[in-house]
Amino acid sequence: MSTQVETTQQPPVTPVRSGKRIAWDRRRRALARFWQQYRKDRNGMIGLAILVLMIAVALAAPLLASSRGLNPIYATATPNAGPSWHYPLGTDGDGRSVLTELIWGSRISLLIGLSATLLSMVIGALIGIVAGHFGKLIGNLLMRFTDWFLVIPFLPLAIVLATTLGKSLGVIIVVIGITSWPGTARIIRAQALAVETRPYLERARALGAGHWHQMTKHVLPNVMPLLLANTILTVAGTILAETTLSFLGLGDPTRASWGQMLNEGFSTGGMLAGNQLWLIAPGVAVIAVVMAFTMVGHALEAILDPKLRER
Amino acid sequence: MAGAMLDGALAAARERPGESTRRGGTGLARTLGVKIGSAVVTLAFVLVFNFFLFRVLPADPARNLAHGGTLTAAQMAAINRTFGIGLPLPQQFWNYVVQTVQGNLGRSFQNQLPVSQLIGQAVWPTVLLVGSSTVLSTVIGVWMGIRAGWRRGSRFDKISTGVNNTLYAMPDFWLGMVLLIVFASHWAIFPASGMSSSVGGGTGLAGVGDVLWHLTLPCIVLTLVYLAEYSLVMRSSLIDELGNDYLQTARAKGLRDALVRRQHAVPNALLPSITLIMLNLGFVISGAITTETVFSWPGLGLLTYHALNYPDYPVLEGAFLLFSAAVIGANLIADLLLTVLDPRVRQA
Numbered sequence: 001m002s003t004q005v006e007t008t009q010q011p012p013v014t015p016v017r018s019g020k021r022i023a024w025d026r027r028r029r030a031l032a033r034f035w036q037q038y039r040k041d042r043n044g045m046i047g048l049a050i051l052v053l054m055i056a057v058a059l060a061a062p063l064l065a066s067s068r069g070l071n072p073i074y075a076t077a078t079p080n081a082g083p084s085w086h087y088p089l090g091t092d093g094d095g096r097s098v099l100t101e102l103i104w105g106s107r108i109s110l111l112i113g114l115s116a117t118l119l120s121m122v123i124g125a126l127i128g129i130v131a132g133h134f135g136k137l138i139g140n141l142l143m144r145f146t147d148w149f150l151v152i153p154f155l156p157l158a159i160v161l162a163t164t165l166g167k168s169l170g171v172i173i174v175v176i177g178i179t180s181w182p183g184t185a186r187i188i189r190a191q192a193l194a195v196e197t198r199p200y201l202e203r204a205r206a207l208g209a210g211h212w213h214q215m216t217k218h219v220l221p222n223v224m225p226l227l228l229a230n231t232i233l234t235v236a237g238t239i240l241a242e243t244t245l246s247f248l249g250l251g252d253p254t255r256a257s258w259g260q261m262l263n264e265g266f267s268t269g270g271m272l273a274g275n276q277l278w279l280i281a282p283g284v285a286v287i288a289v290v291m292a293f294t295m296v297g298h299a300l301e302a303i304l305d306p307k308l309r310e311r
Numbered sequence: 312m313a314g315a316m317l318d319g320a321l322a323a324a325r326e327r328p329g330e331s332t333r334r335g336g337t338g339l340a341r342t343l344g345v346k347i348g349s350a351v352v353t354l355a356f357v358l359v360f361n362f363f364l365f366r367v368l369p370a371d372p373a374r375n376l377a378h379g380g381t382l383t384a385a386q387m388a389a390i391n392r393t394f395g396i397g398l399p400l401p402q403q404f405w406n407y408v409v410q411t412v413q414g415n416l417g418r419s420f421q422n423q424l425p426v427s428q429l430i431g432q433a434v435w436p437t438v439l440l441v442g443s444s445t446v447l448s449t450v451i452g453v454w455m456g457i458r459a460g461w462r463r464g465s466r467f468d469k470i471s472t473g474v475n476n477t478l479y480a481m482p483d484f485w486l487g488m489v490l491l492i493v494f495a496s497h498w499a500i501f502p503a504s505g506m507s508s509s510v511g512g513g514t515g516l517a518g519v520g521d522v523l524w525h526l527t528l529p530c531i532v533l534t535l536v537y538l539a540e541y542s543l544v545m546r547s548s549l550i551d552e553l554g555n556d557y558l559q560t561a562r563a564k565g566l567r568d569a570l571v572r573r574q575h576a577v578p579n580a581l582l583p584s585i586t587l588i589m590l591n592l593g594f595v596i597s598g599a600i601t602t603e604t605v606f607s608w609p610g611l612g613l614l615t616y617h618a619l620n621y622p623d624y625p626v627l628e629g630a631f632l633l634f635s636a637a638v639i640g641a642n643l644i645a646d647l648l649l650t651v652l653d654p655r656v657r658q659a
Contacts, residue, residue: 147353148353148356148357151353151635151638151639151642152357152360152635152638153596153597153634153635153638154597155596155597155600155601156596156597156600156615156630156631156634156635157631159600159615159619159627159631160364160365160627160628160631161364162619163619163622163624163627164364164365164624236480240480240482243482243485244482244484244597244601247482247484247601248600248601248604248616248619249619249620250619259482262482262484262485262488265488266484266488266605276492279485279488279489279492280489283481283482283485283488283489286480286482286485287477287480287481287482290480291476291477291480294476294479294480295476
């Protein structure tokens with residue numbers, strides 16, 4: 001692999017097609033083939049459509065609704081009132097528009113979900129690949145450690161961490177990230193073990209490749225597709241986790257997510273009387289996003305693992 | 312609750328029998344010994360983890376626990392007494408282990424009652440709620456999974472998979488709040504909160520009926536949320552078995568379809584499900600925290616909720632320890648059950 005890269009670095013004798021160009025063409029073709037397969041998965045396409053819509057709403061939040069609407073000081077409407085022309089989803093206990101909160105909440109929910117997933121993926125992939133690469137002693141120790149984390153119940157651990165560390169966006173991300181990696185580590189290790197037995201790794205070792213080179217240039221690219229599918233599935237879990245923690249009152253009170261909306265509706269008791277959309281809307285949004293991520297993740301998985309395709 | 316976690320747990324569940332085979336023990340006793348030993352080691356890990364989390368991680372534990380110093384001097388002294396701050400670390404750790412083993416978990420910041428007493432009162436409501444919903448969700452979920460997986464692509468399969476995927480994406484407390492609005496607020500068929508109508512609960516048959524009446528809604532919530540998971544897992548592990556030769560053999564012998572399913576496919580497909588159901592107890596406990604909060608069910612979940620808002624560290628610490636121990640215990644039972652049920656593990 002490394003020798004190939006070196007030859008491509010030299011100026012090509014015939015300027016028709018460089019090695020890099022060939023590689024890029026191959027990648028583009030593979031991607032096109034992948035898209036061809038993905039398009040056939042109806043659930044995957046529905047999920048993708050929902051996700052694109054949600055991400056567009058989150059990015060365009062300042063255009064869709066003024067952030068002033070989030071500040072209770074500027075709220076002039078009747079609190080906890082049902083839907084009306086000005087407030088399509090009604091108002092919350094402070095007289096703010098539920099729709100405005102929902103739109104701005106999507107930013108926080110998605111941000112926490114994606115960042116926590118990224119953290120969990122990095123930890124999971126690192127531990128999984130290292131455990132797969134250094135077989136016996138280190139591998140077994142790491143897997144023991146992973147099993148311990150797998151057994152510790154997620155929510156009590158997250159509650160304990162969040163209460164000792166304080167309430168902020170960063171803490172929530174870290175807490176969810178470091179409690180949701182063990183599943184990924186196990187899956188990646190299993191795949192890494194399979195990759196480790198391939199002849200090209202033996203060849204790399206024979207050519208004198210170091211551990212770092214083997215892990216990053218050979219193992220990582222080969223577990224990458226699985227890692228990607230797993231990432232998408234993990235986002236579904238982290239968004240649910242964020243909703244749960246915020247509902248329990250462990251979220252950042254100044255940055256309202258969907259879970260925070262549910263928390264306010266529940267703790268003030270306002271949802272029982274008056275505007276029930278205040279409760280229904282964030283819940284439906286969470287379900288839609290979680291299902292969308294799950295559907296996209298399963299569609300990716302089905303392409304990567306033909307055995308699953310029949311399901 | 313978390314999809315990827317479920318996948319990880321499932322991978323662990325599938326890997327488990329093979330792992331024991333590879334290790335190659337000598338007989339049942341050794342296999343059991345190894346499993347019990349590893350559960351004890353895990354429990355020890357949780358103890359150490361707990362210790363570090365509450366006493367070592369914060370730079371100034373007492374100040375940190377007070378969250379900005381709103382505590383009185385007496386409360387400060389109580390914290391120092393509870394946590395043994397000021398002693399050398401190994402000494403602190405030893406005291407902590409001895410106290411925990413003796414069942415002394417400190418006193419609650421909120422009402423000065425011993426944590427062990429608070430937990431003791433809250434355990435049974437949670438056991439009742441988690442137990443009843445686990446039994447219901449297991450029975451219904453496994454049944455649905457078998458039916459859907461055996462006739463893959465049928466109408467039943469499509470509907471149940473769709474419903475289960477939706478339930479699986481649903482925050483349990485949200486489902487609880489919706490049911491609360493519909494059945495307790497709007498129609499007032501079921502009570503909105505608590506475990507009994509009168510203080511201290513009724514006696515005899517009426518008392519039991521009253522508790523069951525209060526149990527209905529929270530139990531339905533946990534059952535619905537977890538049956539989705541079991542059904543999806545059972546379905547996929549049954550589908551894994553469908554292509555196997557032994558089913559063809561069974562059919563070639565002339566066995567009826569129902570017999571092939573009941574006697575051949577299902578027993579094999581059940582193994583990963585059993586492990587998963589036990590592993591899953593950790594998530595059911597998580598669900599119990601939020602569901603108990605929504606319905607004010609006086610169990611460990613509600614105790615945790617009140618503690619985290621205070622924040623009442625000794626109670627949180629005790630509850631965390633108990634939750635972890637419960638899950639480790641459930642895992643051990645699952646492992647032992649598998650050892651007895653699966654000949655591949657037994658003869659390893």
